[in-house]
Amino acid sequence: MVVCGDDGLAHRLAAELRGVYGEQVTLVVPPSERTERPPVVGRARAASAALFDRMVTAAVGRAAGAPGGGSEPAGSVRVVEAAEASETKLAEAGVERADALALVYDDDETNIRAALTARRLNPRLRLVLRLYNRRLGQHIEELLDQAATLATPAGDAAPDDASTTVLSDADTAAPALAAAAVAGTTKVVQADGLLLRAVERAPLRPGQAPPSGLITLALLSRNDPAGADGSEGNGEHGPLLLPDAAAVRDAQSRGTVVLEQVSYAGTSMPAGRGGRGVVPAFGSLFSRRLRWSLAGIVGCVAALAVALTVVTGEHPLYATYMTLLDLFAINEPALHQPLARQILQLLSGLTGLLLLPVLLAAVLEALGTFRSASALRKPPRGLGGHVVLLGLGKIGTRVLTRLRELNIPVVCVEADPEARGLATARRLRVPVVLGDVTQEGVLEAAKVHRSHALLAVTSADTTNLEAALYARSVRPDLRVVLRLYDDDFATAVYRTLRAAHPQASTRSRSVTHLAAPAFAGAMMGRQILGAIPVERRVLLFAALDVAGHPQLEDRTVGDAFRPGSWRVLALDRTPPEERREEPAAEESYEETRAGDGASGWVWDLPDDYVLQKEDRVVLAATRRGLAELLGRRSRERAGA
Template sequence: MVVCGDDALAHRLAAELREVYRERVVLVGPAGGPAAGPRLTVPGQGRASALLGRVSAVMTGAPPATGGLPEVVEADEPTEAVLASAGVAGAAALALVYDDDETNIRAALAARRLNPGLRLVIRLYNRKLGQHLEQLLDQAALVALPDLSPGEVDASTTVLSDADTAAPALAATAVAGTSKIVHADGLLLRAVERTPPGRGDVADPGLCTLALLSATTNDPAGEEGSDSSGTAGPRLLPDPSTVTAATGRGTVVLEAVTHTGPVLPAGRLAGRGIPVSELFSRRLRWAVAVTCLAVIGLAVASWLTTGDHPLHAAYVTLLDLFSINDPAVGESTARQVLQLLSGLVGLALLPLLVAGALEALGAFRSASALRRPPRGLSGHVVLLGLGKIGTRVLARLRDLGIPVVCVEEDPEARGVALARRLRVPTVIGDVTQEGVLEAAKIQRAHALLALTSSDTTNLEAALYARTVKADLRVALRLYDDDFATAVYRTLRAAHPDALTRSRSVSHLAAPAFAGAMMGRQILGAIPVERKVLVFAALVVAGHPQLEGRTIEEAFRPGAWRVLALDTTAPADRRPDLATPRPADGERHATGLVWDLHPGYVLRPEDRVVLAATRRGLAELLGRHPQPGPVGRWPSE
């Protein structure tokens, strides 16, 4: 694997590939100073390698290793010569994560010439350009390698945005307090550690049990479970009998991230999001109802007094109401009285029509304006910043049905238009000014997401929010990982009973980029103590371990387990379930079915989502896993 980048995302991505997936990695990045040309640095030396060692230590919780780090090619620009020296011609995948779109595109075109069958993962901010670039590079690979099938070429190029990939984790932090999630066709899945249930208690199995922890009831740290019980750490993907027999041990359970708080009000007008009650006032609705009753009464009276057919009597009443009937001269007194009364009701109808038109116009005009937070709102999420990241997170939160109040200083920010269209309450103002957070009802909020582009603004807002509500759940977006760690530790020490998370975008986006480099079938990975579970989406055809077997027979304890079945028709399936859906704020139905019958027989055309160990996934894919650094990740 080759990773090219000039910021923290490149280092985080290289560490993710090495530590989680055990891949051999070459890192291409700018030199510490002026360089005469590209040069290969000995592993473990140089400023880039030192930084990568610190990132790896943060990810694994172990001190930096002296060996096993990726090779580093120091170069200011990813020219064709630099890519060749990094071994792109023989690499399996290349990630281009420079902050400049033009640099990434130029390098992608050069890499496709060097290696037509290379799997490309490109970081681009321009979505439309990214779609065209995917098609262009896939077409180039198809022309250069005509023996490849269209399916293989389709999996060769993936364009991602760090904003899109970080948004699901930030949304999950606001809802569930964790960013260790897996994204699968619009669903957010998390692995939850649960302590051993007490006597007589019934544990919630969630979607399934992923692992048995090494910790026991008497030894929460896990030493007794590792030594005396002979488990040698956690047991991944245990069978049901093993889970039942392992009393006193904690478990890791897979759950879907859902919102259990207050729900969004129903009854919205299609396309505009306006409640019907806001379109016309209550007084106007009562006036229209009384007028309709009067018209009905006049029609009934005309039918009873004149003896006409009921439909004809109603027709005559409407003609009198709109003053387009002939005067009832020479007719009976009752007919004349009814005509006069109908004319009076018609006079009252005209101002009602004008008032209704004006109120409807005012309602639709207010729909284009930003809403203010409702007076009784509580249990919501306060979202600070509607920039690139905040816009994506807002769409994910609304996709989960979570009430949100946004705070943005710039009324022309890119996310303001989305908030206006979705009728999300928004406060325009500087969050550091007094009264702005109070206007967002921070004292009754469930969580605070500080996602502005300024670290100091996010920190100041979080500290002030904690003075208003000490137990508020807080998640901050901070650029520097070291600064984020220091802020997290300090806030946790100052407020031990409140949940605090400080995350950088590179920290949250790296797992998605790493999964794309492994192939579109990889959905993500979740660590379990010092082991890792990988989630993947596979088509059953070509895998004899799955094809023609039932769900129960396809389960191999300790290696892989089928979790869900994609019921979408093969022609309508999304090629990559891990790629977030468009951030349009609309809810999308998923085709994944998680409650599978054990006797269901897997067909070749089925696509399944499974959890596997690294060794088990390598066996399914016909690969040979790379050995990991000594003392880092024990063998599974």
């Protein structure tokens, strides 16, 4: 396995492949003098390398001490320093002989350029790219897969493993970050247009029956879980992932994590707010007072037309036409006409005079509405129960999109007027406060004192922490979710905030911690739908074909269940020729919901259903369980 990158994701991914999957890894990173990040990010290469060493040590220790892990040593890691992933450096890293290559540079163009070079060097290489632009990523996948097919010599079979997978750390982590700030949606994964949540439930009281129809994903720690404080959990006090029915019955005193479909029941956006697009609804073009004025004038015209019909005996349509001519002062004067007709003409002219300022006001209000629709909105005066989102970078933009898909009111705070997420906020008509969150008055402008939660996802740990501490001083019971880079720092922050505010909810999340398992699983050749943190461990949700997996093929769902390793959750009923390669992993939930609404996935499989080789399933797996599934198949292929 070859991993190329320039930030913490590359180091964590290498540790994941080495410690969990036991793979031989070549890590291509920039030289020391080029890996110093700006002060706003606050990451030095020494800290990143130390974190890498700690992750590798911990992963190797878990691999050696885990049940069934054996004493087989983990794979080795070789480091190649290179300013960029050029053809020479990729060849030095062994791409021509590698099974998979992960390109996780922070720049999309760098990853695409390196992917094109790597595909030329090794057409059978499995590629995993980190791209923020999802639409471009779809085209790149097709292009690189087609290149692999065309590079196959005539008469040879197309390479089965030469697949290209485009992932985004922002998309992988955004659901969990957004869900942590929303009550009832603590952990979320997306599959085929469905949003599934893992809900933490308190231990059952004596005599209380467990809820029916729920899939238990994990048993939480007996003591204080770290999802919680940042520790991994170990021994009998750590979380138990994918327990069997007997373990669930015997652990009534422990909290559980169960799988449900998202059904948000909290505060939603008021009607008429937060619409999509920059074209406002027709009703929002004019104020209520102006609409009443227009209605009054229309009523006056109708009354005058009726009166003219009564006085002259003309047809109502003709009378209405004559009234409109008088209204716009383009009719002949009613000389030598009956007095009633003359009075009606004067009244019509007066109504026409009143119509002119109303029409002018309507034009000005419509222009002002369109101008404000294309500008950043300010928080409404009576807004409350919303989520305050700090930072509109890559992560913040994806989190904002997820929150709005759930129809949750959001107020964004961003210091950079050129941030990439401002266009998304403008399109979604989300209120934005421009300013530095560390300056006094900025969070007050976002109405943090009336908010439901604070979600700090800027790129600077100290900024996130300072904003959280200030928000807590304003409102001690505020729900706070922090994006922190270093796990040790996150642990210390959590414990301190918990001690200072025991009644409040505090969560810390690392984007690389959530994204690395998904990238590692994709390098092993499977599409990862998402990852759900359980305390400081991770459950992966993967979609794979049953064919070629003896642990699944021709077995019932109950027999295929391996406690602590994997569990089949859903079956794809879509005919094989109509299946999509990726079960809507990158599609918007709202766009899918607005489509045909037909999902081919069945999520309530009976235990006696027999899995056939043509089936495709979604399963929940631990990292070690997924490694066992993929590792066995790799060894069988190699032996064949």
